Amino acid sequence: MSSNPSDENGGAACRRIEDFIFVRELNEVFLLLDHISGRWDKSLYNFHNHDDGEPHIDQLCAIGLTPPDNDEQRVAQAVRLLCAKDKLNAAARPATGLTIAFTLLVVGEENQRDWRNWVRNALLRRGAPDAAPFECPPHTDKPTRLTLARYAFPGLVKAAERFNRRVFRIVVLLVLGLVLTCAMSWHVTGGNAMLQHLDSLQAQHATLYKAIEEAEIKLAASATAPPVRFCSEADAQGRPRYRNTEEAQLCTRAQLLAEQFSAVHMNLGNWLIPWRTIYAKVAGVFGQVTDDRAVPSYATPAERERFMRRGTEEQARVVTLVVGTALLPLCYGILGAGAAVVRGLWAKMRESLLSPRDYTLALLQLALGATIGACIALFVNPSGATTGREVGLLGNWALSTSALSFIAGFGVEGVFVALESLVRRVFNISDPARRPGD
Known part of the structure; x- marks a missing residue:
């Protein structure tokens, strides 16, 4: 026994650190074993042949069950453990012990420590007189794969909790953005439908008044006769008076058309x-200009009403144009990138490939999706196929700008690769990936 207390304390501290590292490595190895054994497309290395010099399953299990008797056995176990970790990581790729543990901490088995489970257990035990309000069931304290993940990577526990909260916020914001974008899209579609109806009425109005002019000329006796104005005469009671049946029919159509207008x-x-x-x-x-200032002061009430109607129509056309070609593509680009982010996270959860950096990558992908969604109309021609060669970045597509923005946001990496290719063609820049001899 050493006579120096500091040496004893230092040795004990080193032993605690050694045990901590050893336990972490052992838990990571068991996580890898559990992951590989649960996958149909992966298999463990050959552990039946005991002459291959590699650690085997029975030896790994003995490490956790049989404590070493001396330092030589402890070193042998550590070497065996590191070799097994290397082999198991190779068998589990592209997953690693870190991604497996992080995926378990994020979406793994039911976490009995979560406050929602306390509430659920309290509700399920409601009515039991001898049940404590926050007493856990007996199976709660039993070790699970989450226990292995926590002991193997204790630094990932808080990171997984933050990751869960942040991803939940992203999903909520995407759902809200989807609702807002759909409402805006439906609203703009309704405005376009009303404007199309208005254009149709204007075409009918032009055709009708051409027929009225021809009827007025036909009704005139000669070129020197006073001009005839249909739909302008009224009787003593103020009701309209018509000269013939043709005028009555034309004026009735004009009245119905005015009501539709x-x-x-x-x-x-x-x-x-x-x-x-x-x-x-x-x-x-900045100081708003009211409608009264825009209307001329000498205008009659009828002219003022016509002026206001024209202003309303012009505002509606501007809103549908700006929202349909600028705002909606931006929103659909973000939604497309969000769909790609959620799909990527789902795939990584399924393959146990989640890592803490995925949240930062998701934010960057959303930012790129918003950028390409706002700018995609500069590079594409959404009017449909033409007989010429390729136009713009993606050629001619029979798709709307919003649809192209969603597709570009979903495949934002491919779009930026195409942009890099376009930059090299426009500015005659050589491809750095190609060798000079090619």
């Missing part, structure tokens, strides 16, 4: 209320 403009005005409200909030910072 009024209904469409009223719907457009209601449709523009949220956009006008948003614009008023923003314009109020």
Whole structure:
């Protein structure tokens, strides 16, 4: 026994560190064994032949069950453990002990320490008079694969909790963004439908008034006769008076057309209320111009109404153009990148490939998806196929800008690879991946 207390304390500290590292390595080896044995597409190295010089399953199990008698056995166990860890990582690739442990900590077996399980257990035991409010069931303290993950990588426990919270926030924001984007898309679709109806009414209006002009010329007796204006005469009670059946039919069609015009403009005005409200909030910072200042002071009430209707129609066309070609592609680009992020996380969870850096990579992918969604219209021609050669970055596609933005956000890496290829062609830059002799 050493006479120096500091040496004893130092030796004990070194022994605790040694045991801690040894236990971590042993738990990681058992995690790898559990992962490989549970996969149909992976197999353990050959442990039946005891003459191959490699550690075997029975030897690994003996490490956890049989304590070493001396330092030589302890060193032999450590060497055997490291060799087994190396072989098992090779058999489990692309997964590693770290990714397996992190995946278990994020989405593994039910975590009995979670507060939601305390609440669930309390609700299930409601009505039992002798049950403590926060007493765990007997199986709670039994070791699980989560226990191996915690002991093998204790530094990942807090990281996994933060990862869960952050990924949950990303999913919630994506769902909210999906709802907002769908609502905006449906709203713009409704505006486009009203504008198309308005264009159709304007075409009918032009055809109808051409027929009225021809009927007025036909009704005139000669070129020197006073001009005839249909739908302008009224009787003493103010009711319209018609000269013949043709005038009555044309004026009735004109009245119905005017009623449809009024209904469409009223719907457009209601449709523009949220956009006008948003614009008023923003314009109020710089000084808003009211509608009264825009209307000429000498205008009659009828002219003022026509002016306001034209202003409503113009505002609706501007809103549908800006939102449909700028705002919606940005939102769909983010949604496409979000779908790729969620799909990638799901695939990594299934293959036990999650790591703490995946959250940062997800944020970067969302940022790239927003960028390409906002800029995709600069490089593509969504009007459909043409007879010429390729146009823009992706050629001609019979897809809308929003659809292309979603696709570009989903495959953002491929789009930026295509952008790099376009830059090399435009500026005559050689491909650094090609050898000079190729």
